Amino acid sequence: MPNPRPQAITADIRERAAKIRLACFDVDGTLTDGRLHYDSEGRESKDFHVLDGQGMVLLKRFGIQVAFITARNSQSAAHRARDLGVQGFIGTKDKLAQVRALCEEQGIDLGQVAFMGDDLPDLEAMLAVGLSVAPANAHRWIADRARWITNASGGQGAARELCDLLLDAQGHTHVLLAGSAP
Template identity: 60%
Template sequence: MPWSPLPAFPAHLHATAAGIRLACFDVDGTLTDGQLYYDHEGNESKAYFVQDGLGLKLLQQHGIHPVLITARNSQSALRRGADLGVETYIAVGDKLASVQALCAREGIGLGQVAFLGDDLPDLAPLCAVGLAVAPANAHPWVAERVHWQTRAAGGRGAARELCDVLLAAQGKVDAVLARFGA
């Protein structure tokens, strides 16, 4: 029996999720908990949730292109993207323009894009894409403008929730589970 999208995912969005070809993720506050750590030399570090990373890899393996897009000039984000083999853009001043350029390159429309973001720099792409998603701990001004808000917080599984929903809506869960011996 195929797994269905999470019960908290609105039924009216299943068709939209089934058509997603590009999944864009903000980094700070979505793939991380939003905290920034600096050592005595000013080097920045962040924690990334391993299940979110597997979710991004599963999207790649099943025909959905994941991309990391952050406004911060974050070497940590570049490293995480490289570790996962995920296309990553840092120091992005206009996230919507970046998403539009990716759409043009991939030959898809904004309606085939999901975007996970948590704060004001994410509003423009969130308001333009087919599936706008925010983590549970998103800023309220963002949360009230998205199609769906995850149960998990940023850096605590929000990205994985979105990945799982996309995979389920596209009928890929059985193939994912089979790969892991289920």
């Protein structure tokens, strides 16, 4: 589904991005294209984009914590979180409660959190944080309420767009492009 309203990165979005200390991501439809694959034994598999993973690794290098928060009980998502060395909250029904717990644990407030989601289970958390982001293929109800919509769809580099925005707004792009990332 094409992006219904491509958005520029406004001064407000950059200002919000500069404050982020925790980036939270829904999984299905955000880190994946939203499709579910099952083999003949009922085992699930998902496709994740390598660019998204690299973006999350870079966030961690620069001190921004990363968490997957998904309502589905998905072993694929748990494996991907472990692979990237990020926190994975799998089977989490109350996403906002999980975000609040992470804020308390890290000593930050909700204004220092970015949350990327694509459908109704993400909405409450998205409305509570400093920067809510939806991928281009998000359900329109969510896209209409997100502060920023990526140009890429979920599973196609949308998460990397958010990661790049955070890195750039916090002044890290020049270090990365100079080849001297920490």
